[in-house]
Amino acid sequence: MNFLSLYVLIPLLMLGALWACRNTRQIRGVMAAGSSALLILSIALVFLYIAGRRAGNTDSMLFTADTVWYAPLNIHYSTGVDGISVAMLLLSSVIVFTGTFASWKMSYQTKEYFLWYSLLSMGVFGFFISTDLFAMFMFYEIALIPMYLLIGIWGSGRKEYSAMKLTLMLMGGSAFLLSGILGIYFGSGATTMNILEIAGLHNIPFDQQCIWFPVTFIGFGVLGALFPFHTWSPDGHASAPTAVSMLHAGVLMKLGGYGCFRIAMYLMPEAAGQLSWIFLILTGISVIYGAFSACVQTDLKYINAYSSVSHCGLVLFALLMMNATAATGAVLQMLSHGLMTALFFALIGMIYGRTHTRDIRELGGLMKIMPFLSVCYVIAGLANLGLPGLSGFVAEMTIFTGSFQHADPFHRTLTIIAAASIVITAVYILRLVGKILYGDPVNPQHLKLTDATWEERLSVICLITAVAGLGLAPWWISRMIGESVLPVISQMIP
Amino acid sequence: MDYSQFLHIRSEISLIAVIMSLLLFDLLAGARMRKYFQPLACLLMLLQIGINLTPGRSAYLFGGMYVHTPMMTAVKNILTVGTLITFLQANTWLKREDTVFKQGEFYVLTLSTLLGMYFMISAGNFMLFFIGLETASVPMACLVAFDKYRHHSAEAGAKYILTAMFSSGLLLYGLSLIYGSTGTLYFEDLPDKITGSPLQIMAFAFFFAGMAFKISLVPFHLWTADVYQGAPTQVTGYLSVVSKGSAVFALMTVLIKVFAPMISQWQHTIYWIVIATITIANLFALRQQNLKRFLAFSSISQAGYLMLGVIGGSAAGMTALVYYVLVYMAANLAAFGVISIIEQKSGKIETADYNGLYRTNPRLAFILTLALFSLAGIPPFAGFFSKFFIFMAAFQSGFHVLVFIALINTVISLYYYLLIVKAMYINPNETPIAPFKSDGYTLISLVLCTGGIVAIGIVSAIYQSIHALGYGL
């Protein structure tokens, strides 16, 4: 165990402290302190990591530590980070931090809400720091189940249905995933569960890979909104409370992409090469299909959820292109999509909290009523459609450039189709912005509403800063990720 | 004769001593002393656990009639802990007017079944095995029919005893065929003579059916739900955990020891039975309103998962199986503990009655949630680990598709477990169950179970100590 375990310990401490809390003020104090601590830890980690690389450390993972857990089954609690996980940890802590402030005013069963919230974040962090198949899977599932209660209790709309559907579909995915993990473990000779060691062994027979790769990929793909397993996402996001949507779309869906890359593709590169075309078609469909679906939705959250389907499809799409540039783009896209979709959901939550409707037909002229939120919404929209200077551009361009390095017509066509999504994205984003922000207020009741409060501003500004920071100065993070995808990519290119 | 052999059966002897002392206490204690019945029983159980924990070594006793291995002692100990927890939970129920005068019978009958299980597990001969099995099941019928003024209890008792007799008739018939084709009933000698002839196949099928009845595998499970529903809740808990666990372990030892030459046959059988059990039980559980009935189907599907540990016939499978039984015991007894205390205090047992429970009785609701999550296999609770390990064991033996089907079924099971969670946390209710205080014994049992649910998985020492016991045949 090393300092990376703080990522699990801090949420654990938060759980304990929340348990002891007596009133809302204490709860808020604990959450603010805990999430800030996580954010500071992540920022420190970024610096430590970069310093470690500067110092010439060329291991594929830094800060590795290993504690034997279940010796007979080769299950260890082993941790380590590379550029990708550092980026994901940063993303997660930013979103946990902002999500805390976005749900600052939570009044119904506050303590329970934050308990589950902290448990969820523990799962997320644990997943990203782990390098052991079992531990990863465990943290993955820890992150899934609080979702049921968070949506079911604190959600809105058809919350029970959505929560159940989301949980069951994701658990269905994890059924695939578990099979895949077992397949990998036994396929590689059942000597270790450590990803790095399995990758080092590189001994899973090809015919077994051809079974376990699709299984694992679908397992993670369900969470990564792979067509046609994405249908939990619109309902789930629509019903979830603000911070949960943020965390779910912002971080949890990234678990899917990260897992596909780190487990499915890293450990079974030959099968990935052989079978990528199937999933490329599916993800290609996701990209376009999500974007088109978003065009005609009338619920703000549904629009964003379909947009997430499209963008997360792009993540998997890029990963399957299997070259360093596209993979870097995929990670950047995870980062970028995580931040901007969290921003979106935060804003939608804040608007919904005031107007009590998310139907775009009942909204209008919000720019006049709540200028701060509206401007931020426009910024989020622009980030979503890939405006240079914001994060979306960086990620998408890296993906398209990377994808275009394949010269065959199949990959080319798919790349062009995927690139077409940026136009459709523009269509639905502008439709939305034009409809709800511009124009005159449609509902006179809305004129009384107020603009954002300080904690909402804090949360939103924090996210915008991250989106713009990534968009304006992408080189360092792109390099950091680019170095880290190489070990994985080099496995795939014989 | 070497009398030191009796030292190796000290578990059974001490258990008999416990039974005898409780009988005597029941007989002799005055009215004022009777209120100490429960503490006494629990203390004696603790003593029994202590005796079980004394280190021993593997031994073949009494000419191979009785086998003793550390693994078996561990299993017995797990069952004993389960019994202790059941005793703790029985407090409120046994204080009831119609049961208070016969609480001695409850302890003695329960311990008699436990004794039967001890023998069944340690049997080295089909005769001892059969006697253990019957000792375990005959008093169980009395326990099921314990609430004799309650119509449902009597009906459940009748169903249990009649189907049990029917199944033991068939099991015995199978045993007689085995005896006829081999000429011996000693486990040691049997494998050499088992050839897989049609007669032996038929014998195996009948024997297996009889055991499957105890474990309640589909299609031999039909009594389960009715009996679980009708029996007093404590007995149901005991039946679903201790009785089932012992039967699975005993079946595994017999399959490995006796039917080793027929391994492909019984793997085939279990393969289909597991699929049928998990799927059908899950489908049934989906629509249950009565919580005891619901838990009955849940326990049937859990039995299917238990069989995943058996199917490989490997050391990993056995370790995973014992571990699974332990974890399952903690979770299921926690669930039954909550349900029984609520039933005793409010008389409500339907899912709909649990709506809004979290508002009135948050602690109980929380414990039940943990228990259900553990049963569903959600980390970080122990159920996740036990499920993972048992899947791993089955997977290792090459049953990939079976594991996958079982995994898909966990999704269905998650659905119905979540229905209960949903009822407690989400569903609105005008008249939720009123807040109440639980008695101290129940609280202790629930704390024990909750501790188990949380700790058994994360603390790897427990699994490793079971693993260290080895194959344990």
Next chain:
Amino acid sequence: MKFTIFILLLPAFSFLLLALAGKRMKPAVAGGIGTAVSGIVTVLSCMTAFLYFGAPRLQDGTHAVLIPYNATWLPFTETLHIDMGILLDPISVMMLIVISTVSLMVHIYSFGYMKGEKGFQRYYAFLSLFTMSMLGLVVATNIFQMYAFWELVGVSSYLLIGFYYTRPAAIAASKKAFIVTRFADLGFLIGILVYGYYAGTYSFRPDMVALMSGGVAMLPLALGLMFVGGAGKSAMFPLHIWLPDAMEGPTPVSALIHAATMVVAGVYLVARMFPLYIGFAPGVLEAIGWTGAFTSLFAAVIACVQTDIKRVLAFSTISQIGFMITSLGVCTSLDPQQGGLGYMASMFHLFTHAMFKALLFLGAGSIIHAVHSNEMSKMGGLHKYMPVTHIVFLIACLSIAGIPVFSGFFSKDEILTACFGYSPLMGWFMTGVAAITAFYMFRLYFQIFWGRNPRYDHTPHESPATMTFPLVFLAAATCMAGFIPFGDFISSNGTAYHIHIDKITAAASIAAALMAIGLAALKYARTGPILPCGDDLPDSARGLFPALHKAASHRFYIDEIYQFITHKIIFACISRPIAWIDRHIVDGFFNALGWTALITGEEIRPMQSGHIQQYAIWFLGGALAITVLLLLI
């Protein structure tokens, strides 16, 4: 040349400052900061031009290409990366002058025009953003940097068109502008990707080694796709539809973005890639030329029948950009003496057009400011009320009509010469379009300043000095720009080229223009009886070609076609079905799985009948089934 970085940084800084301060800053302060920054940028640009062109030429007679800054911004692969930097060559320096000057004028002008508007600070913030992006676009050192700023100008255009965000027309127009150009940019992006792959770099000079290994055949495709992006920004047919609608923005914005600077980005793009077009894709270049020619005619015809003065100007812009594009397209070699003249002519026209078209728009703004309407029918006889505006507007009209002395004559003459050099057909065609240009411009001029004199609600009056100063400045520029020895600075191969007027071409075009002006005067200059406001003008063209007139006033139904494609096909036939399929088939499948389980669970409950004997039958059946199973295997 290190100071050039401030040309980009200052507007960026000003944008951030104004955007973050928002309403906390007084409008005057915000405007002051924006204008001051713009002024500094203009000074810096002029300094850059002075230093750049003042520096001695290289031995081959060209100006050195300077790259004072270049740093990798986003690495992709070893060879492919987006750099951010500053590239100075003749055309980028020229563009710096154009953009900063017009921008400064618009900044000053807006003080008067936007006075008292809500969101004054926001307006200046957006102007700064636009200025920064446009400057970044022209100094881009590589095609991807260009694309990035290209997108940014698109967004600032979107924001400025939608400045009056409560007006539905403005919202729709901004959306349309963004989406249409975005669609075109998709072509640009794919073009860039193709280019990057085969040329092995995103810089403007392809890696010849990489290119020769199989990429030459793909380069025309890449360049053609890039032109699609250019066509979108520069409103070439059929992607022109957004530009007329974009006039919903404030008029100074139209002057800056939709007349002088952003819309010529497509021209600039082709000019930037010109060596590649000539070297590898002459066929594409020809197609570009014809596209430009057709667009210029098409837009000119529509301009003749529009009644909104800004729309007339918008179509006139499209038509003039068509001239520039044509001029580039007719080039056949890099040598300005032999078929490369069009390059210089195009840039020259870009320069002069920026001045006079900005002038026209600002003048129109001044008129609208006075009359409070865009409709020509509500104007007339304004020469009495607005003398300054009248004079400068006339200058601009003469310039665009190609009357000598004014700058438009010189540049247009070069274009026509280049067209004649390409083919007589193209030459006469463009001369005809030039004549139509003169006609509709003077139709506009006469209807506004002469003609009938409608009853005004309040007497129009001349605009304040903040507005007239830019007008006068630009008018002066329009008068003098033609005498700049443009060819000395810019030519297709970089060497000095001395402009000489081709007398026959000039005579023909002047004659045609004069005839057209005469016709317009005949038709529209009559001082008739004063009619009540709102009456449609009698338009004799309608009598001559009723079908053509109707089609032209409906802009040849292109908008309707787009409307049909977007709403009827994309929304109704793709998006809605997909959304339906998602909810009912894909999602329905998973729901059906759940329902099947639930229904099966309900249906099999009779199996659990409660009858012991039935249980026993199952039991026996199970045992027998196992026996049979085991016996069979």
Next chain:
Amino acid sequence: MNIPMEYYLAVSTIMMFAGIYGFLTRRNLLAMLISVELMLNSVDINFAVFNRFLFPGELEGFFFTVFAIGVSAAETAIAIAILINIYRNMRNIQVENINELNG
């Protein structure tokens, strides 16, 4: 006279299946109990016969029979106790009446 083993086995098999048949068809719980007893007794016969004819030197089968008889007696005792209880609760012991627990 030596009766061959098959004769005994035939009897025991017939008893077994008669017991099963009775269990499945009788409507009275007591009759069902008797049928089960038939099944158990057929097993006893089996054990004794196998021991006597196939493995004459040993006593395992006989012992098993003895124990089985004891066990079945215990079972019957319990069963009858429960049936009496049923009778007390429902006033009859028809098998159709004990199906309240179902589904």
